[in-house]
Amino acid sequence: MPDWSYQTIFRPLLSRLPSRVSRSFTLGAMGMISRLPGGSFVIRTLGHMELSPILKRQAAGLTLLSPIGVSGGVDPSGAAHKALAQFGPGFMELGPVTVDAIRSDDPIRNDLRGEMIYYPDYFENDGLTAIAGRISRKGHGLPQFARLAPMPDASPVEALDQIRRMIETLGEAGAAGFYLDIASGNQPWEHVLQIGKGLAGLSMPAGLPLYVYVPLSLPDDRLSEWLDCTIDIEWQGAVIGEAWLDHIIPADSQIARAGVRNGSPPRLAAVGKTGLEASLGKTVLLRERMGDGFIIKAGGGVHEPLDALRLLEAGADLIMLHSGLVHSGPGLPKRINEAVIYETVRKEPPPEPISFWRNxxxxxxxxxxxxxxxxxxxxxxxxxxxxxxxxxxxxxxxxxxxxxxxxxxxxxxxxxxxxxxxxxxxxxxxxxxxxxxxxxxxxxxxxxxxxxxxxxxxxxxxxxxxxxxxxxxxxxxxxxxxxxxxxxxGHTDRPNLKPxxxxxxxxxxxxxxxxxxxxxxxxxxxxxxxxxxxxxxxxxxxxxxxxxxxxxxxxxxxxxxxxxxxxxxxxxxxxxxxxxxxxxxxxxxxxxxxxxxxxxxxxxxxxxxxxxxxxxxxxxxxxxxxxxxxxxxxxxxxxxxxxxxxxxxxxxxxxxx
Structure with a gap:
């Protein structure tokens, strides 16, 4: 489903369906095509997603084929991960992952004009066992990182035990690393800090990197306090989240009418274009505080290649995509990759011209x-x-x-x-x-x-x-x-030298x-x-x-x-x-x-x-x-x-x- 078909045919049609139905249909269709003999080849051919060696990145001992990653919120059920892997990313995220499944039947709202997606429950997922099986039979060659979160309302002791269990299980299943998402939950801030102090006692599988997950809506002063609290942890980097949490819920929302859930007020996660400026601010803050060796993955609000370039210029090493894939289309990773290649080669001396008689x-x-x-x-x-x-x-x-x-x-x-x-x-x-x-x-x-x-x-x-x-x-x-x-x-492929x-x-x-x-x-x-x-x-x-x-x-x-x-x-x-x-x-x-x-x-x-x-x-x-x-x-x-x-x-x- 390249952009020329997505923007013209499929997106207008899919937007008329309820968002959950639209997402299930789209991901299911892509997943089915990718599992057919030659299906992955067809996806790559229609989109020309071949990756240039210029895009390779080294991150915490891993070689990534491109600096683009796909957020776990794009395909929470894993139905189309094999297809998404053909779009030009260098890594995939699964998550959030909690020890038990979290379900929601409330509607997902997609604001086409404002390019925003509103999720009724930011932690909705299939649970540890299902996601571990998904990692072990991924069907593609990209590294998979798992975003781990404790169950809502878990006590600090329970939260630490849950994180330990998830790291052990997913490490054995083949996860490439972990993002620890502690501050996005509905625990009191004192509990968040208590969990952070207890993380120092975690035993990580050998060679697997650990990233701190930074919610987009986390105030900067609390981010600094959180980093001070976890200073003893060997973070390889940070992942800046894509969602605004506790977003104002429309009065006519089915979520609002549902009332209080599990003793807590309903939480609406807003993912979309408005997240870019906050993502830029947190990228600058983290780069200044943590230095050059600290890996930063950011992507909130990336809906066009210019957004990704702004984040990279601000100090991000890698880009995560979520709402941009929905509103801009599946060709967005390719377009960003092309922009990154051009920004790389434009600063280098032009290659020698090829002789007329050579080829x-x-x-x-x-x-x-x-x-x-x-x-x-x-x-x-x-x-x-x-x-x-x-x-x-x-x-x-x-x-x-x-x-x-x-x-x-x-x-x-x-x-x-x-x-x-x-x-x-x-x-x-x-x-x-x-x-x-x-x-x-x-x-x-x-x-x-x-x-x-x-x-x-x-x-x-x-x-x-x-x-x-x-x-x-x-x-x-x-x-x-x-x-x-x-x-x-004597033909040698060369990168595009044009803007x-x-x-x-x-x-x-x-x-x-x-x-x-x-x-x-x-x-x-x-x-x-x-x-x-x-x-x-x-x-x-x-x-x-x-x-x-x-x-x-x-x-x-x-x-x-x-x-x-x-x-x-x-x-x-x-x-x-x-x-x-x-x-x-x-x-x-x-x-x-x-x-x-x-x-x-x-x-x-x-x-x-x-x-x-x-x-x-x-x-x-x-x-x-x-x-x-x-x-x-x-x-x-x-x-x-x-x-x-x-x-x-x-x-x-x-x-x-």
Whole structure:
């Protein structure tokens, strides 16, 4: 569920459901997909969540693949932890964990406009036994930290015993470390301090770090008092919580009507955008007091990459995400990671430019070759239609073909011109991807080129489906294939050196719709390419084709059995070329869209125009205007134009440096 689908389709629909139902449905669906064979690969592919080595962090003896963590409140039941691990985090949190389960049926309130989530019970969880089992069978490779809290209203002695039990049980289950959440409960402050003094006697499993959990709503003077009280404990760091506790409960709230629970007033936890400033303040306080070696994890109110950068600049080492994943979307970890990478590499000397002949130049030449080949094929399709070796294969002159069926040459022209337009589109896209992507070591650009080329060169064998060998196609493949092979040499992935998007502004939100249009276009063109290639090597014609021709395959076979072989060769070739084009467009749409990427917007505009113009103009030129036959093309044009319009403000505007 990347941002282009979450922001446009799923979030508006899910927001109409009760929050608990919405959360259960979303996490359950993601968890189910991740457990299917290849499900994790699909999640990574749709979101392009591959992590750069630049993101690696060392924290208390652990190597984290990225500085982003997922709060335990995002998926308290653990239904989608395997899926969430594919979104780009470096670690996961489970919790809060209490020795016994704490349940609540009160509603969770989600304020979409204010970007806040209101939880009726901040300590709701499945209990120690269930969470220990969850840790032991996690299904992913990320470190899992457990946030431990005593039961509400537990005495200091009971609280210390509960914490000891949880550390022993979860340490054996495989927890990577512990966050001790003592000050978030409803104990009197004197009891909190008493528990803090007793923590010094805890026995920790060897090598597991211990973090103090700092509630967002804890006053600074009490935080200082708490740190003084626990000075004998070897804290590896602190985790700044994301929730405002004891938030004012709306008068009409079901929680308020429920009255007193367990002898204590009802407590509402507010998690969301307003927590950022408090998180920044506590980060600064902890960094000044505890020094550079103290690890700080913060994340309250992080809803866009700029929020994370502000926390890192204030002194945080790692970022925790909660409400941002709900309101901004599952692509937020990736966007933050990209911002962190850019902030890292922008301060370093630029790498040496890659030589034209090393790899990317060969792909530029291949693209130019495709453009020239497409122009030549267009000229042939618009004039003679058939070449000498075509007529020699048929054993018929062009005048003979006209005599058989006066629409037949027009039909062959329509196949060849649509193929020509697709070839020109492919050539433009390849040239641009090589010059602006491969040249700068962009992984996604190389993936788009390689995937598309493999399909393109493999589709040559479709030409042989009906026994017709096209020497011109064979020559073109023989010339272009070495260029493709040379373009694969010595490629090294490099980080993006351009500014990245930091805000969830209107241009970004419109771009999510534009990206959705191009993703849909890529999938639609791929389906069309497969269908056309399949028809080309099987039935050759669809009903609309035969209606336009006013004949049947049997009648054509009766005149010359080789006619259908020649037509099949053109159809299969066009289907393969369309699939080749579609894969490049799809990977661009999935992975390449970025703020300020002007060259890519122009690539989509100029690269798509020849294909659409060729396909539509030749149909109207020869009078093949069956509406249902052209409907997929009209839909594709709509997606193409709408996508360009929606992406324009985002891709043509440079991000702030």
């Amino acid at each position: 990317w130049g060969w792909m530029c030449l291949l693209g130019i070759g495709m453009i020239i080949g497409g122009l030549l094929a267009w000229w042939i399709g618009a004039t003679e239609v058939l070449l000498t070796y075509d007529t020699r294969f048929l054993g018929m002159a062009i005048s003979d073909i006209h005599h058989v069926n006066h629409h037949l040459l027009h039909f062959m022209s329509h196949d060849r011109i649509t193929l020509a337009g697709t070839m020109i589109s492919i050539g433009i896209i390849y040239y641009q991807l090589a010059r602006h992507g491969l040249r700068y070591g962009q992984h996604w650009a190389r993936t788009a080129i390689v995937s598309s080329c493999i399909v393109g060169f493999s589709s040559f064998f479709l030409y042989l489906g009906y026994g017709y060998f096209d020497p011109l196609h064979a020559l073109a493949a023989a010339v272009l294939l070495p260029m493709f092979i040379f373009s694969l040499r 990245v998007n930091l805000r969830n502004d209107r241009a970004w939100k419109l771009a999510m719709w534009g990206q959705l249009c191009f993703v849909a276009l890529g999938f639609a063109l791929a389906a069309g390419g497969i269908a056309i290639a399949g028809v080309g090597v099987t039935n050759v014609f669809v009903k609309a084709d035969l209606a336009f021709l006013g004949t049947t395959p049997d009648q054509l076979n009766a005149v010359n059995p080789k006619l259908i072989s020649l037509i099949a060769h053109d159809r299969a070739g066009f289907g393969g070329a369309l699939l080749c084009d579609a894969i490049a467009i799809l990977i661009i749409a999935l992975w390449g869209i970025g703020q300020g990427e002007r060259w890519l917007w122009w690539t989509l505009l100029i690269g798509g125009a020849p294909g659409f113009y060729a396909g539509l103009s030749v149909h109207f030129g020869i009078g093949y205007v069956d509406f249902m036959h052209l409907l997929p093309a009209f839909v594709a044009v709509f997606l193409y134009i709408a996508g360009l319009i929606l992406l324009y403000p985002y891709m043509m505007r440079k991000p702030p440096i």
